[in-house]
Amino acid sequence: MTGQSHRGAVTAKNWIALLAIIVVASAIGIAFMLALNWFPEQGSNVAPMIDTFWDVLVIVSVPIFVAVTTMLLFSVWRWRQKPGEEDLDGPPIHGSTKLEVIWTIIPTIVIAALTTYAAILLVDIQAAPAKGTRVVNVNGVQFAWDFETETPAGPVKSGRLYLPINEPVKFNVRSKDVIHDFWVPAFRLKVDAVPGITTTYNLTPTKLGTFDVVCAELCGLGHAYMRQTVTVLTAERYATVMAGLARASGAKPPAGGAAADVAGEKLFVSGNPATGATACGACHALKAAGTTAATGPNLDEMLTKDDAAAIMEMIVDPNKEIVPGYSKGIMPANYATTLTKAELAALVKYIDQSVHGKG
Ligand code: HEC
Numbered sequence: 001m002t003g004q005s006h007r008g009a010v011t012a013k014n015w016i017a018l019l020a021i022i023v024v025a026s027a028i029g030i031a032f033m034l035a036l037n038w039f040p041e042q043g044s045n046v047a048p049m050i051d052t053f054w055d056v057l058v059i060v061s062v063p064i065f066v067a068v069t070t071m072l073l074f075s076v077w078r079w080r081q082k083p084g085e086e087d088l089d090g091p092p093i094h095g096s097t098k099l100e101v102i103w104t105i106i107p108t109i110v111i112a113a114l115t116t117y118a119a120i121l122l123v124d125i126q127a128a129p130a131k132g133t134r135v136v137n138v139n140g141v142q143f144a145w146d147f148e149t150e151t152p153a154g155p156v157k158s159g160r161l162y163l164p165i166n167e168p169v170k171f172n173v174r175s176k177d178v179i180h181d182f183w184v185p186a187f188r189l190k191v192d193a194v195p196g197i198t199t200t201y202n203l204t205p206t207k208l209g210t211f212d213v214v215c216a217e218l219c220g221l222g223h224a225y226m227r228q229t230v231t232v233l234t235a236e237r238y239a240t241v242m243a244g245l246a247r248a249s250g251a252k253p254p255a256g257g258a259a260a261d262v263a264g265e266k267l268f269v270s271g272n273p274a275t276g277a278t279a280c281g282a283c284h285a286l287k288a289a290g291t292t293a294a295t296g297p298n299l300d301e302m303l304t305k306d307d308a309a310a311i312m313e314m315i316v317d318p319n320k321e322i323v324p325g326y327s328k329g330i331m332p333a334n335y336a337t338t339l340t341k342a343e344l345a346a347l348v349k350y351i352d353q354s355v356h357g358k359g
């Protein structure tokens with residue numbers, strides 16, 4: 001057998017073998033890709049639509065990938081250079097109009113079909129919400145989310161998002177500083193929070209439980225801390241929680257005392273998820289609280305000369321003076337709104353006593 005005849009045109013037998021490889025490998029590839037658990041649980045009405053779209057993309061693209069790779073490997077093997085052929089030129093190749101037409105038309109049809117599907121899906125998902133749909137104003141600020149649910153009795157603010165199950169909700173997303181992105185992976189949709197404009201999307205939560213809210217746009221050094229949760233409740237529980245939140249926003253500060261110290265430590269270590277106050281301990285080391293984070297200065301070392309009033313000012317207005325060696329804008333500047341006066345007082349008292357060894 002001469003090299004030429006062995007390595008000439010692709011025979012019918014070759015084609016059958018190649019086709020068999022492509023079919024089998026595609027079937028395995030598709031089965032594997034569909035079996036993988038790509039996404040978190042489905043928490044909204046649009047999640048199944050998005051996940052189905054993903055499945056369709058997988059089913060269409062795996063065979064294309066497999067076919068291209070198979071033909072590539074076959075060509076490399078079949079027409080590879082053999083010893084002694086180093087100085088030979090390959091045969092002159094002429095264009096093939098027929099082939100070019102085929103490989104232009106097929107991708108055009110595939111892309112056009114998928115794009116049409118995606119466009120129809122997008123229009124479906126973005127359909128204007130019915131009148132009377134619950135509106136939640138979502139505000140992004142470096143580095144926290146806060147939420148304002150519109151109710152007939154006025155807006156109810158919260159740091160953690162609460163939603164009733166199986167009721168449509170429309171989000172008006174805004175930013176107070178840089179571009180953030182409001183994303184609840186379990187709900188699937190996300191949209192940028194852009195300063196100066198309001199972006200929106202609407203959906204219906206379909207699963208009870210607590211899901212992550214994350215910022216999906218790198219927005220500064222504290223981006224990774226810009227997380228919240230959304231809790232989807234039954235209509236009954238939701239009404240109770242909203243009533244509680246409405247009361248809390250107008251509540252009078254409770255009296256100080258021993259209880260306040262305990263609350264101070266708790267606020268330091270865990271913040272107040274219900275109002276969106278980020279835990280101080282996530283960024284600061286404080287011996288008494290047992291926290292060791294180093295994103296912000298060590299408070300035992302940094303506050304030795306500061307009294308309670310000074311500490312209070314540093315918490316509510318952290319950008320007034322920046323500790324040397326640290327950047328402006330990492331410490332959340334919203335504690336004056338996410339913590340009540342009573343909480344702030346308890347927190348300051350706790351820090352003051354912890355640092356100065358009193359109490
Ligand atoms: C996301 C991280 C982060 C969180 C959360 C955070 N801080 Fe800070 N904090 C910093 C950084 C960074 C600095 C240094 C830059 C500056 O001065 O603003 C700082 C500075 C400070 C200072 C010195 C401020 C000054 O102006 O001298 C104090 C006091 C302080 N933080 C207390 C707190 C307390 C109390 C909390 C919780 C209520 C808290 N921080 C939450 C990151 C954080």
Ligand SMILES: [Cu+2]
Nearest residue numbers: 180215219226
């Ligand atoms: Cu952000």
